[in-house]
Amino acid sequence: MTARLLLLAAILPLAGLAQLRLSLYDGVTETPIGSSLDVGPATVCGPFTSPYAIRLRNIGQDTIQVTTLEPLSGVISLPGAPLPQFYLAGGALKSLGTIKFAPTSTGSFTSTLTVTGTDLTTSTVYNVSVALTGTSITAPNLTDTSGISYCPGDWIKFERTQVGTTVQTTLTLANPTQSAVTATVAEVTPTVGGTDFGPASPVTVAAGVTQTLQLTFTPSIPNAETGTLTVNGLVYHLAGDGFVPPFPQPTLQLSANANLSSNQAQVSIPLSGAAASTATGQLVLTFQPLGSLADDPNIVFTANSTRTLSVQVNPGDTAVHFQAGDPNQCTFQTGTTAGTIMFTLTIGGITVHTSTPPINKAIVALDLSTAVPATDEIILSLAGFDNTHAASSLAFTFYDTSGKAIAPGLIQSDIAGPFADYYRAHPEAGGVFKLQARFPVTGDITQVAGVDVQFTNPAGPTPTLRLPVQ
Amino acid sequence: MRTRFMATALLAGAVASAQSGLTPPQIGFLRDSAHNVRPLLGISGNFWLGDAIAADAVSTASSGSASMLKTKDSLRVLNALGHPVGRAWRATGTALFAFTPSGAPALAWLPDSGELLRWNGIRFERTPTSAAGLNGTVVSLAAPDSSRVAFVVQRDGELWRVDISLFDGGVLFAANMPGAAAPALLFDDGTLLYAGTSALMLRGPQGEERTIAYSGSAVQFTPMGRDWILVENGLPPNRLGLRLSTGALFELPELPEATQ
Numbered sequence: 001m002t003a004r005l006l007l008l009a010a011i012l013p014l015a016g017l018a019q020l021r022l023s024l025y026d027g028v029t030e031t032p033i034g035s036s037l038d039v040g041p042a043t044v045c046g047p048f049t050s051p052y053a054i055r056l057r058n059i060g061q062d063t064i065q066v067t068t069l070e071p072l073s074g075v076i077s078l079p080g081a082p083l084p085q086f087y088l089a090g091g092a093l094k095s096l097g098t099i100k101f102a103p104t105s106t107g108s109f110t111s112t113l114t115v116t117g118t119d120l121t122t123s124t125v126y127n128v129s130v131a132l133t134g135t136s137i138t139a140p141n142l143t144d145t146s147g148i149s150y151c152p153g154d155w156i157k158f159e160r161t162q163v164g165t166t167v168q169t170t171l172t173l174a175n176p177t178q179s180a181v182t183a184t185v186a187e188v189t190p191t192v193g194g195t196d197f198g199p200a201s202p203v204t205v206a207a208g209v210t211q212t213l214q215l216t217f218t219p220s221i222p223n224a225e226t227g228t229l230t231v232n233g234l235v236y237h238l239a240g241d242g243f244v245p246p247f248p249q250p251t252l253q254l255s256a257n258a259n260l261s262s263n264q265a266q267v268s269i270p271l272s273g274a275a276a277s278t279a280t281g282q283l284v285l286t287f288q289p290l291g292s293l294a295d296d297p298n299i300v301f302t303a304n305s306t307r308t309l310s311v312q313v314n315p316g317d318t319a320v321h322f323q324a325g326d327p328n329q330c331t332f333q334t335g336t337t338a339g340t341i342m343f344t345l346t347i348g349g350i351t352v353h354t355s356t357p358p359i360n361k362a363i364v365a366l367d368l369s370t371a372v373p374a375t376d377e378i379i380l381s382l383a384g385f386d387n388t389h390a391a392s393s394l395a396f397t398f399y400d401t402s403g404k405a406i407a408p409g410l411i412q413s414d415i416a417g418p419f420a421d422y423y424r425a426h427p428e429a430g431g432v433f434k435l436q437a438r439f440p441v442t443g444d445i446t447q448v449a450g451v452d453v454q455f456t457n458p459a460g461p462t463p464t465l466r467l468p469v470q
Numbered sequence: 471m472r473t474r475f476m477a478t479a480l481l482a483g484a485v486a487s488a489q490s491g492l493t494p495p496q497i498g499f500l501r502d503s504a505h506n507v508r509p510l511l512g513i514s515g516n517f518w519l520g521d522a523i524a525a526d527a528v529s530t531a532s533s534g535s536a537s538m539l540k541t542k543d544s545l546r547v548l549n550a551l552g553h554p555v556g557r558a559w560r561a562t563g564t565a566l567f568a569f570t571p572s573g574a575p576a577l578a579w580l581p582d583s584g585e586l587l588r589w590n591g592i593r594f595e596r597t598p599t600s601a602a603g604l605n606g607t608v609v610s611l612a613a614p615d616s617s618r619v620a621f622v623v624q625r626d627g628e629l630w631r632v633d634i635s636l637f638d639g640g641v642l643f644a645a646n647m648p649g650a651a652a653p654a655l656l657f658d659d660g661t662l663l664y665a666g667t668s669a670l671m672l673r674g675p676q677g678e679e680r681t682i683a684y685s686g687s688a689v690q691f692t693p694m695g696r697d698w699i700l701v702e703n704g705l706p707p708n709r710l711g712l713r714l715s716t717g718a719l720f721e722l723p724e725l726p727e728a729t730q
Contacts, residue, residue, distance in 0.1 A: 262515040264720055298518050302707065302721040305519070324724070325706045331721045336516050367513035368495070368697075383495040383513055422492035432513055434495035 019060035020088075020117055020128045024052040025095075036131040037113075039076060039101045041233050043139030046151025047102035054078060054096040056115060061090040064126065068116035069096070076101050076111035076132045088117065103136030110134075140181055140205070140231050141174035142213075152234035158217040162276055163242045164315075166218040173203075173231070174210040181205050181232040183213055188226040196220055197227040197238055219243075247313075247348030248273040250320055254343075259357040261336050261387040261431070262365065264302065268329040269320035269345060275313045281347025283309045283322075283330070290338040290361065293389055294423070296430035299335035301325070311347055320347060334359060336385035336431030361388045363462045364455035371451050371467040376441055378448055378469055383434040389423045391457040392416045398439070398469075401449040411439075498532035498695025499523070499552060503708065503724060507539060509552060510694060510722070514713060517723050523552035529565045533573035534696035538589075540565035540578070547575045547589060557593040561585075568613040571658045573696060576613035579621075586611075586619060588636060598639030604632060610691075612656040618642055622656045629654055629664070647673075655691035655699065663691055663699065663712075670701070670712065670719075682717045686710065 023030040033054075042048035058064050069084045071077045080097025088094055103109055113130040142150040150156055150171075161167040175181045184202045187195040198216035205211045219225065219242020227238035248271040258265040267283065285307040287299045301309050303325025310323040321327040334341065334356070342355040366384035373379075378398070394413045398406040422433060441448060453465045497510045497517075506522035507530050524530075529540040536555075537548040545565060546558040563582030570576045575589040577597075584601025587594040599619060601608070606625035614620055614633075621632045629650045633643035647654075647662065650673065654664040660675035670682040687704035694700040694711070701710040701719070709722040 262513060264515050298512065298516050300723065302723045304726045305723040306726055325721075327706070331707065333516055333723075336513075385513060385516065418492060426494050428518065429494040429511075430516065432494060432511075432516060434493050436491060436493075 019058060019062075019064065019119065019124075019126045020115055021057045021059050022096075022113070022115065022128055022130060023055045023057065024050075025055045026052050030055060030057075033130050035129075036133065037099075038133050038135075039099050040103075040134035041137045042101040042103050042134060043137060043152055043234060044103055044105060045139045045149075046153045046234070047100055048134065049101075049153060050099040053098055054081075054113075055093050056088065056096055057093040058088040058090055058117075060119070062119045062121040063090060064088045064117040064119055066094075066115060066117040068114060070114050071111050074111060075103055075109045076134050078113070087120075099132065101134040101136075103134065106136045106138055108133065108135050137232070137234075138177050139234060141172075141176065141210075142231070142236065143172050143174075145170050145172075150236055152231075152236060155237045155239050156215065156229065158215075158238070158240040160241045160243055161217055161219050163219050163222050163244045164277065166216050167240075169215045169217075171213040171215060172210060173205050173213045175205040175207060177207060177232075179207050183229060183231045185215065185238070186228050186230070188228060195227075196225055196240065196242070217242075245276045247277075247279060247350055248275055248318075250345055250347065250350065250352050252343050252345055252352055252354040254354065254356060258334060258341065259359050261334055261338070261359055261362060262367075262385055263334045264331050265334055265356075266329045266331050267343060269311070271313070271318050271320065273318070275315060275317045275348075277315055279313045279348040281311050281320075281345065283311050283320075284344045284346075285332060286342045286344070287335070287337075288340045288342065290340075290358070293337050293339065294427055296335035296337035296339070297428055298333050298430045298432075299337070299341060300333060302331045302333060311345070313347060320345070336387050336429075337389065338362070338387045359387065361457075361459040363459045364391055364457050366453075366455075366462075366465060369453065369465065369467050371469045373445050373448060373469055374438075376445065378439040378441060378445070378451070380437045380439065380451065380453075380467070381434065382436075382453065383432075385431040386419070386433065386455070386457050387431045388458045389419070389431050390416070391419045391455055393456045394435075395452075395454045395456075396437075396439075397452040398448055399450045399452070399466075400447045403449075406448065496520075496534075496550075496695075497698050497711075498534040498693075499530060499537045499548070500532065500692070500694040500700050500709075500722070501527045501530045507537070507548075507552070510698075510711070514716070514718060515720055517711070517720070519723055519725060523548070528563070529567070529692075531567040531569075531693045532695055533569040533575075533693060534698070535573040536569065536575050538565070538567040538575050538578060545578055545580070545587070545594060556589075556591070559587060559594040566608060566611055567693075568611045568619070568658070569693065570613055570616075577611060577619055579608055579611050581608060586634075586636075597636050599634045599636065600639065603634070603639065603641060606630065609652045609654050610656040612658045612660075614658050614660070620656055620658075620660070622647070622654050622662070624652050627651075631656070631662075653688055653690050655693070663714075672714070672717075680717065682712070682719065684719060 022033045040048040066084050111132045115128045117126050182202050182204045185197050217240035222242050222244045224241045229236040250269050253268045255266040257263040311320045322330045338361045345352045364386045368383040370381045394415045396411045448469045451467050455462045494511050507524040507527045508522050509520035526541050535550045544558045547555045549555050566579040568577040578587045586597045586599040588597050604623050606623035610622040612620045618633050623630045623632050629647040650664045662673045665688040670684045672680040689704050690702040692700040697714050699712040707721045711720045711722050
């Protein structure tokens, strides 16, 4: 009987131990801690702080009152742990924070993590302890070009960096130890497309040697990124911030003749600043005819005879470029129909609109006019445009070589019907026309020296045009 | 006899009639970037291209009332509507053309064979003129009258005008054209169009010069209609229309497929 009681007494502490469990938590997984735990390495220059949290879990069913938790301070400690006393319900856990190892000299250091708690139901006292050991080593001397020294655990920050470009930080790494050290750069959260921190290959610094170490940051996406520089197990933190500058504001600039019919006008698109990245887009032209006038198919970009042009911006460009025709400006025809031409540019996530001033109704304009004598007739040819598509009358007066009007004098013609029929039959012409009229002549045709021509449309009569017959 | 017009009613009838009257103005014909021959329609500043009337053109030129077309293996004349006229001439390579002052087809120069052909209204026929006597590269030619051809010949980087008899092939006239350089285009009245520095130059028969502001890089001048010259550029915009009477330059519309 005595032997059995002793055995039971020996077992009780074991059962008590099992109610409290310490573990390491990496944010995803809990890993139970055994009877000992190595921390570090660390240096006098820079303490080691574990990246893992220590968790205390009550794996029993009764509430446990934690009465002792140490060390909360010292070379190896849990400075963020809650102060006892506190309660831990059955199945509950408590984060004890992270272990900090802050040696005051080189060498080995030890400490014991101790947790004591009492089962409030059974009054059983539970103890759990872990031997903590850490090694303090001689740190390499790491400084930047401005003289700032870095200790393990420090943050080395890169300046804000535009995506696709590289920023460089030059460090001096002095290795005071008796053996070579290796510096390795890694990214904490891998970025799609590869590591943005460099160098990609480890750098070895021989014993007693001072060497330059070029760290780089080349962000491939716009976000804040962290990495590590590990020198012989000593970790320095890297921080970078990649950004994409906003697309510069484009402005649609039209040449001054854009509101005149039968003109070739230009569009150019300067940017408010230099573009930082490549972008493609489109410039689209639309036409709103005045009133009930039909569309004018000749209002197009000359580079491709359409109303859409592809555009592009490359890094460093201060203007949008056209992918057809002249890259610096595009030409469009203003057509021969009254109305308004509108432009919409879409590029770099920006949409910009502009339009020409109204192309107002104008009097008939003649581009090429001839009056040619044939055997017994005068052949009059008039090529031009009417941007109202509604010319109503045409008047002629022929003159002889002495300047006198030839009978019957003023010849007037109602042309509204024929012109309306023509524009209906030739929508491809916009407001352009070529009129040929034949005037039979009796008598001496060589006496016919000239002819006055005058069109009238809703914008008014044209100035009288005197054509020589030749 | 007193001159008089039978006018009012006839004019109204002419304007209203289906064929009179009113048509879209056609400037002439040109070879587009895809080597098709198309009518160029419209007026100054407002052009459009019509449907192709021929494909695989190597060279073409138009006076507005007639055109000459050289494909890879044949040479022929087209009327004002772009329809073939007369008989084709079998020949390889490119060609240069000249029209009469009234715009009728006159001459075709075939650099490959060094032959000068004359259009007789029905077909082409050989002339006694050959490359042998020119002592250079023909840049342009004109037909001042029915008896002679006026060549612009490039000799050691200089342009020379060389007039040759169409009857016996004899040289009638030869003179250096100082300051002028290829590309160049000679007109029947002796006017020469050539590319100067940052300008197009029109040198009249008496040597007077007119400057047309131009910032391109001309590689060829080709007649494409009455009063109109096609200026082909080495840089975009690739094709400009020069109106000789006003000196105005316009961009000619390109077709979508030409930009792809």
